[in-house]
Amino acid sequence: MSFDEMDVDTIWMDGEFVDWDDAQIHVLTHGLHYGTGVFEGARCYDTENGPAIFRWEEHLERLYHSCKPYEMEIDHSPEELTEATLELIRRQDLASCYIRPIAFYGYHSLGVSPGDCPTRTAIAVWPWGAYLGEEALENGIEVMVSSWRKHSSSQIPTNAKTTGLYVNSMLAGEEARRHGYAEAIVLNKEGHVAEGPGENVFLVRDGELYTPGLSESILDGITRDTVIEIARDLGYTVNDDVSISRGELHTADELFFTGSAAEVTPIRKVDNVVVGDGSRGPVTEEIQQRFFDVVERRVDDYEEWFTYV
């Protein structure tokens, strides 16, 4: 769905609420030319106790951490960004939505060094359903291993959620879609499984879960962390510091993606090889069910993960 079709009218920008159409920047903005921005993607869920942002504290913390390698200073406190976000959701009367905070080097000069470019900050919220489609949540998706490799964390900090990094994600995802797949899996420079263009990946084998470790050039996903915790609480062994080879994708019993946008999405085929029995597997289903029960507050646990609107 395009923004034009959505019932949203306000964006928070540099401390002010502005009309959606007035949230503009100059064409010579540093971040536009060099990808020098950092951002987040979080979700507000329509819970049994009213709208609540899921793991907002962790998203904010990652946003400020992402600034560090770029020596970028956000001129607004975490409290101010929180209040702005809650107010955006209230003003637009959204029960559930996606939340996109972004900070980037703005307009001043265009040397690669950002010099005196100001840091601009904005937050937008809008309704966004299942990222890969409702059907994908139930039946799973088909993915291909991309011919593009992920940047190594020695080339660019892959644990920072930097706008420029997503050129690689776009190339991988579009390559997959051109070949008829829903999404890509990207290998790292060493040839190990890293992640999806906007998702972390989990593998199930003999009843245990495996996910690439943080040194595999991945984003330290907040949904990854959530799934690790809820899976352990369900009694599963989770191996979260491993290297996974490409071939293991084909022989896995089950595979799934995690992400704030993708939530918990089963993968039923990789490179046309059927994973398990080619449908959402039982472990994936149990974890996915538990995930939605948690984020929609149908269970009382994990109260500390919610910021109520």
Ligand SMILES: Cc1ncc(COP(=O)(O)O)c(C=O)c1O
């Ligand atoms: C490259 C990449 N990996 C993993 C993820 C999943 O992270 P999270 O669960 O924090 O949304 C994302 C989405 O933000 C991503 O863009």
